């Protein structure tokens with residue numbers, strides 16, 4: 030006998046079986062885990078990232094896990110032509126890749142946010158624009174992976190937050206436009222808290238933030254579910270994202286103070 034949770038998972042698995050899905054930034058971290066979940070569900074998968082060897086490894090694994098088909102396109106998202114990614118048709122576009130950024134003081138190097146906007150925002154816009162005709166035909170979904178740092182200001186993620194807040198603007202407005210146009214394409218914005226990807230950048234943060242990071246495998250599954258269920262937003266982990274968002278709207282100064290207080294600011298390099 031299955032629990033309600035198990036039943037829902039079965040429904041989601043059936044929904045994604047045979048569906049055509051693109052996952053960007055799938056050579057590592059949360060994106061890699063999404064590819065594995067989709068493979069187990071029997072989807073047609075296309076993954077992207079810059080590092081070809083890693084994409085090859087992830088593809089092999091996906092094939093073994095039962096993907097209906099698996100392809101990859103390697104290259105940097107700043108100058109990738111969105112057309113090069115497109116299959117014969119598309120049911121779900123999962124935008125997940127991010128350029129690397131450091132957790133620390135922003136010293137005014139304008140080239141960093143400029144490049145990050147290109148990778149984290151403009152390529153999301155370009156991919157969405159070129160996928161929309163196919164998504165309209167399939168009544169598909171766009172899923173954009175963002176962060177709590179894309180909803181709440183943080184002293185040590187200035188360039189990163191610039192890009193993630195921008196995604197909220199683009200996708201919230203696009204959702205409205207699609208409704209007005211009567212296009213049946215869903216838009217899901219994933220607001221993630223601190224996730225354990227095992228990356229060096231994430232480990233560097235662990236000295237400053239005492240919270241325990243959430244597992245990337247579960248996170249990846251929740252992202253896929255939220256897209257399949259056509260949810261407006263995903264909050265993961267639910268409590269650690271939803272509470273700050275309620276506080277943000279009602280007592281923003283209190284939330285700002287709380288955000289500063291959960292961090293050991295002395296441990297952040299000043300130079």
Ligand SMILES: NC(=O)C1=CN([C@@H]2O[C@H](COP(=O)(O)OP(=O)(O)OC[C@H]3O[C@@H](n4cnc5c(N)ncnc54)[C@H](OP(=O)(O)O)[C@@H]3O)[C@@H](O)[C@H]2O)C=CC1
Nearest residue numbers: 054055056057058059078079080105106126127176221224
């Ligand atoms: N980890 C965390 O705590 C949190 C993560 N998030 C969000 O989750 C998503 C995934 O993050 P996470 O798994 O941690 O990140 P990772 O750094 O593990 O993965 C990033 C992926 O993007 C690819 N990538 C990086 N730069 C480029 C580029 N210029 N062009 C194309 N692909 C690129 C990388 O592959 P390659 O280097 O081979 O190109 C990699 O596959 C991101 O949107 C992030 O903002 C949100 C909140 C918290």
Ligand SMILES: CC(C)CCC[C@@H](C)[C@H]1CC[C@H]2[C@@H]3C(=O)C=C4C[C@@H](O)CC[C@]4(C)[C@H]3CC[C@]12C
Nearest residue numbers: 132176177178181183222223230231234273288
């Ligand atoms: C409202 C408060 C109670 C909680 C604040 C939560 C803060 C501390 C959480 C929420 C989102 C998190 C960051 C994130 O999204 C992605 C990355 C990129 C990765 O390469 C390195 C780690 C980094 C910077 C995370 C650092 C910790 C952040 C700011």
